[in-house]
Amino acid sequence: MQSLHIVSAYDEELKYLSKRIAAMGGHAERMVEQSVLALVNADPDLARKVVEDDAILDQGQREVDDKAILLIGKRQPMATDLREVIGVIRISADLERVGDLAKNVAKRVASVGDNSMQPASLYRGLEALADLALTQLKEVLDVYASRSVETIGFVRDRDDQIDAMYTSLFRELLTYMMEDPRNITPCTHLLFCAKNIERIGDHATNIAETIYFIVTGEQMPVERPKGDKTDRIVIPAR
Amino acid sequence: MRTYRSYLPDIMADLSDRQKYGARRFMRNLWQARWLLAVAVAALFCVQFFAGMPFMVLPAAIVALLLAAGISGDATGDGEQSRAAAEAGELQSLSAENLAAAVTDPLIVFDDNASIIHANAAAIAAFGDLRAGMSLQLKFRAPEMQVLIDAALAGGGSPSADFIDKLPVERVYRVTASAVGHGSRLHVLLFKDQSEARRIDRMRADFIANASHEMRTPLASIAGFIETLRGPARNDPAAREQFLHIMQNQTGRMARLIDDMLSLSRLEMKPYLKPGARVDVKQVVESVVDSLGPLAKENNLVIERDFADGPMEVPGDRDELYQVFENLLENACKYGQDGDRVVVSIARTDKAPQPGIEVTVRDFGPGIPEEHIPRVTERFYRIDSETAQSRKGTGLGLAIVKHILTRHHGRLSIQSELGKGSAFTVYLPAN
Numbered sequence: 001m002q003s004l005h006i007v008s009a010y011d012e013e014l015k016y017l018s019k020r021i022a023a024m025g026g027h028a029e030r031m032v033e034q035s036v037l038a039l040v041n042a043d044p045d046l047a048r049k050v051v052e053d054d055a056i057l058d059q060g061q062r063e064v065d066d067k068a069i070l071l072i073g074k075r076q077p078m079a080t081d082l083r084e085v086i087g088v089i090r091i092s093a094d095l096e097r098v099g100d101l102a103k104n105v106a107k108r109v110a111s112v113g114d115n116s117m118q119p120a121s122l123y124r125g126l127e128a129l130a131d132l133a134l135t136q137l138k139e140v141l142d143v144y145a146s147r148s149v150e151t152i153g154f155v156r157d158r159d160d161q162i163d164a165m166y167t168s169l170f171r172e173l174l175t176y177m178m179e180d181p182r183n184i185t186p187c188t189h190l191l192f193c194a195k196n197i198e199r200i201g202d203h204a205t206n207i208a209e210t211i212y213f214i215v216t217g218e219q220m221p222v223e224r225p226k227g228d229k230t231d232r233i234v235i236p237a238r
Numbered sequence: 239m240r241t242y243r244s245y246l247p248d249i250m251a252d253l254s255d256r257q258k259y260g261a262r263r264f265m266r267n268l269w270q271a272r273w274l275l276a277v278a279v280a281a282l283f284c285v286q287f288f289a290g291m292p293f294m295v296l297p298a299a300i301v302a303l304l305l306a307a308g309i310s311g312d313a314t315g316d317g318e319q320s321r322a323a324a325e326a327g328e329l330q331s332l333s334a335e336n337l338a339a340a341v342t343d344p345l346i347v348f349d350d351n352a353s354i355i356h357a358n359a360a361a362i363a364a365f366g367d368l369r370a371g372m373s374l375q376l377k378f379r380a381p382e383m384q385v386l387i388d389a390a391l392a393g394g395g396s397p398s399a400d401f402i403d404k405l406p407v408e409r410v411y412r413v414t415a416s417a418v419g420h421g422s423r424l425h426v427l428l429f430k431d432q433s434e435a436r437r438i439d440r441m442r443a444d445f446i447a448n449a450s451h452e453m454r455t456p457l458a459s460i461a462g463f464i465e466t467l468r469g470p471a472r473n474d475p476a477a478r479e480q481f482l483h484i485m486q487n488q489t490g491r492m493a494r495l496i497d498d499m500l501s502l503s504r505l506e507m508k509p510y511l512k513p514g515a516r517v518d519v520k521q522v523v524e525s526v527v528d529s530l531g532p533l534a535k536e537n538n539l540v541i542e543r544d545f546a547d548g549p550m551e552v553p554g555d556r557d558e559l560y561q562v563f564e565n566l567l568e569n570a571c572k573y574g575q576d577g578d579r580v581v582v583s584i585a586r587t588d589k590a591p592q593p594g595i596e597v598t599v600r601d602f603g604p605g606i607p608e609e610h611i612p613r614v615t616e617r618f619y620r621i622d623s624e625t626a627q628s629r630k631g632t633g634l635g636l637a638i639v640k641h642i643l644t645r646h647h648g649r650l651s652i653q654s655e656l657g658k659g660s661a662f663t664v665y666l667p668a669n
Contacts, residue, residue: 019375019376021376026379026381101530120451121619123617124616142366171609
């Protein structure tokens with residue numbers, strides 16, 4: 001019965017890794033949610049909490065890395081198991097980045113300052129962008145749980161929407177800056193916040209690709225059109 | 239008056255019923271006592287064989303035995319007892335699945351590996367895919383749920399936590415984990431929906447924020463006109479008429495705003511649909527087109543129909559879907575004035591993620607600038623505030639559409655080209 005024991009310990013280890021990923025995912029989702037809430041409500045206390053929470057994700061990533069490397073060394077996984085372990089390492093890195101981006105948004109809350117200076121539509125736009133990115137992240141992590149990669153096509157749709165929304169916000173922010181130079185400081189910070197949120201969506205897409213690889217053993221068919229057109233936005237000075 | 243004769247058939251029927259019933263009961267008693275009877279008959283044979291009873295006594299004894307057994311069963315009064323036994327049996331044989339299905343709150347049964355064993359229909363409606371074998375910790379990733387599940391697996395007590403699910407619609411649950419029976423490996427997670435209380439708070443806050451912001455403009459304008467009417471324009475009938483007209487428009491706008499805000503709040507109050515109801519999209523669209531005929535005529539537009547054949551059913555709420563198509567078609571009529579027609583088409587689609595119905599409302603108006611397209615479903619987002627005001631928009635119509643579609647697991651996509659018009663496409667999954 002010795003061998004059974006070893007196999008089940010191996011299973012336990014793999015399971016532990018995916019459990020850690022889920023916990024990290026939960027923290028990352030919560031951080032993104034709270035950082036945007038802090039930004040919209042100009043809530044410095046919540047922002048501070050988000051900044052502190054980032055340590056949990058950093059710790060999580062280190063632990064997943066250590067455990068994964070230990071597992072590779074000890075069990076020499078093959079095929080699906082190997083993909084699983086490599087995938088876990090990649091996803092935890094993406095989630096850690098998501099945490100950093102959320103932390104960066106939270107850090108800017110103080111610099112943006114009083115949010116009644118900017119029009120409410122701007123904050124609604126940011127919220128809508130964050131909702132898209134969070135939905136992306138949530139759905140991707142749900143696929144990690146259910147392994148139903150056949151539904152993963154939504155990722156691309158959503159990615160396009162996020163890019164279009166970001167482009168629109170970019171333009172709006174430029175307009176405000178041109179209207180009044182006093183808007184430049186808060187709007188620049190908000191621009192970075194929007195960029196961060198857009199990047200969170202990109203990391204979610206990365207995770208989706210990793211999951212596709214874990215489950216099918218193939219790379220996700222690429223060729224996604226780039227909807228981010230901010231590189232070409234020029235608003236002429238009047 | 240009925241004579242005795244006319245009662246006779248009834249009495250006969252009654253009698254024969256009783257006889258039948260009696261016979262059935264007699265047989266049943268015999269059957270119940272069959273082993274005892276067999277032994278008794280065997281004993282009679284033995285007595286005859288060994289003791290040499292008179293020949294004719296044997297059959298008579300057997301008949302007496304049978305009669306006694308058949309009638310004596312009556313005396314035991316088995317009714318009460320057997321019903322109680324049957325009920326106990328029913329409870330025993332009641333499947334856990336049926337019991338879970340009868341619970342209206344989301345309920346998930348999981349084992350000590352945190353793998354899902356069973357999720358009831360309410361849970362699947364609330365959280366989507368929850369197939370058996372899926373890891374609970376991978377699905378419920380929120381930190382407080384992770385803590386709760388760990389505590390449940392560690393055993394001891396019934397830990398509970400507040401779980402907030404923000405997307406797609408915000409829901410707040412009080413979640414309790416408890417072990418099933420003693421020493422079983424199963425646990426149950428029960429979600430009590432607390433969203434309502436929280437939503438009422440949110441609604442109030444939102445309403446005050448929106449109302450104070452959006453109502454201020456028309457209110458300020460009305461106040462200004464009243465001041466003018468009481469002062470400089472006191473004796474100017476022409477100006478008075480004009481001002482009153484503007485004031486009427488502004489109050490109309492405020493009324494519409496309140497209507498829209500209330501309907502949005504109502505939608506937010508009940509985050510998911512009643513399961514089971516199905517709606518014929520074609521019929522709904524047809525009645526919307528009929529009801530908006532006058533508005534289209536007013537704007538010199540013709541509404542063209544392009545419907546695919548056959549019934550097109552989707553799960554959903556009729557009134558809500560009516561509102562979706564009404565808002566879209568109303569917008570098309572209001573903002574598509576430069577074109578001379580509005581096209582409404584319905585088609586089936588097999589596009590991912592699953593087959594469904596697509597309804598497209600296309601206008602041939604000025605179109606929407608590209609940078610505004612992703613934003614138009616936000617509350618109070620206006621591309622050009624003056625046009626929107628003059629066309630009686632509240633800035634909530636598309637927000638309502640989006641909200642309803644989210645509940646229906648549907649999607650709204652918008653294509654638009656400047657100078658050529660816009661197409662709003664609603665996708666609704668067929669299952």
